[in-house]
Amino acid sequence: MKISKSKNRKILIIGSDGYIGSALSIYLKNKNFKVTTLDTGYFRDGTLIKNFKANLDIDVRNLKKTIVKKFEAVIFLAASQNDPSDSINSWKFYEISKKYTIKIAKICKQNNIKFIFPSSCSVYGYGKKVFNEKSITNPLTNYSKNKLKIEKALAKLSGKDFSPIALRFSTVFGYSSRIRLDLVINMLCMHAITKKKIILNSNGLAWRPHISIDDVCLAFYLCLISNINNGKLNIFNIGHNKNNLQIIKIAKIIKNLTKAKIYFKLDEKKDFIYDRNIKNGADKRSYKVDFSKFKKEFPEFKQKNNLKFEIKNLISRLRKYKLTNKILNNFKFYRLQKMEYLLKNKKINKNLFWS
Numbered sequence: 001m002k003i004s005k006s007k008n009r010k011i012l013i014i015g016s017d018g019y020i021g022s023a024l025s026i027y028l029k030n031k032n033f034k035v036t037t038l039d040t041g042y043f044r045d046g047t048l049i050k051n052f053k054a055n056l057d058i059d060v061r062n063l064k065k066t067i068v069k070k071f072e073a074v075i076f077l078a079a080s081q082n083d084p085s086d087s088i089n090s091w092k093f094y095e096i097s098k099k100y101t102i103k104i105a106k107i108c109k110q111n112n113i114k115f116i117f118p119s120s121c122s123v124y125g126y127g128k129k130v131f132n133e134k135s136i137t138n139p140l141t142n143y144s145k146n147k148l149k150i151e152k153a154l155a156k157l158s159g160k161d162f163s164p165i166a167l168r169f170s171t172v173f174g175y176s177s178r179i180r181l182d183l184v185i186n187m188l189c190m191h192a193i194t195k196k197k198i199i200l201n202s203n204g205l206a207w208r209p210h211i212s213i214d215d216v217c218l219a220f221y222l223c224l225i226s227n228i229n230n231g232k233l234n235i236f237n238i239g240h241n242k243n244n245l246q247i248i249k250i251a252k253i254i255k256n257l258t259k260a261k262i263y264f265k266l267d268e269k270k271d272f273i274y275d276r277n278i279k280n281g282a283d284k285r286s287y288k289v290d291f292s293k294f295k296k297e298f299p300e301f302k303q304k305n306n307l308k309f310e311i312k313n314l315i316s317r318l319r320k321y322k323l324t325n326k327i328l329n330n331f332k333f334y335r336l337q338k339m340e341y342l343l344k345n346k347k348i349n350k351n352l353f354w355s
């Protein structure tokens, strides 16, 4: 893969003040990109430190074409996470994000701007085989169905001078100043630190691939400096084959690192951290993924440290903060719960604009 330099190249990160964006914008600035950040700030206050605010503190739906045109590449992180239940019409939630993603992709196409979209390995849904990019997808939630719909729309848009990239990420974990506690490894580490218990809300038998946030940043970086120009949508699974693990295995790694005990909470009592996609203790989303395509294209994409080392690293970084049960149960660190709070308290309207 031909590589071009990053120095002073102007890039725009849309959705910069979330979990990945807060880490990625620093990572890319350190690589000498000229980074402009944009975010409407739904989760800006879910932060462990005094944190930065996007240069463009706006909703992406109000972003003008004249501004987008100034950039060489757009990383499009803005999205709705997790499937809402009773309080909002789930599909409406996702239609909004599909519409704004494609609107910006079209501007990128017209202006020869690289477009990188984070999709998800959850599009594979369930299966005993190991899925690669050619496998038939089987998305089980509206979140993953929406990711596929966006991929399809990007494929349709692709063509001469527009070769968008869709990165199907494993489930991310690791330290970011705006950490999400609704992601499995982050959540279980927080349990172990604050409660000395690792509480599983399923039987732990589901398979998932996991990736550290540092490796996510590396994948975006490699795509930014690549010269992919084949006139197609380029889909890559992003992760490491060794990190396909059952949740119970993850829990045992954390147990060994912290001496916390594992508990199963299989009833569906709707407490705060209850995952609404899990029924009778079984998580239907279970998939193993093959990651060789991206590594073949980008041999530089190597796992620096093994999963256990990365989890240990996360635990020691989290331990530097005064982490209490209060933080573990703070809705600001959970995407769905925060959106429900904003809607219920009329801070945002049903179209997800600030009131």
Ligand SMILES: NC(=O)c1ccc[n+]([C@@H]2O[C@H](COP(=O)([O-])OP(=O)(O)OC[C@H]3O[C@@H](n4cnc5c(N)ncnc54)[C@H](O)[C@@H]3O)[C@@H](O)[C@H]2O)c1
Residues within 6 Å of the ligand: 014, 015, 016, 017, 018, 019, 020, 021, 038, 039, 040, 041, 042, 043, 044, 058, 059, 060, 061, 076, 077, 078, 079, 080, 081, 100, 118, 119, 120, 121, 168, 169, 170, 171, 172, 173, 180, 183, 335
């Ligand atoms: N975290 C993971 O495990 C994971 C895995 C696969 C894919 N992804 C994808 O990566 C992307 C980023 O994930 P994340 O974990 O950082 O999510 P996040 O929720 O922490 O960040 C998303 C950011 O987008 C912003 N945003 C949402 N709607 C907006 C709008 N209309 N205008 C401007 N900003 C808006 C939010 O305020 C938030 O800061 C998402 O597309 C997600 O689906 C994440």
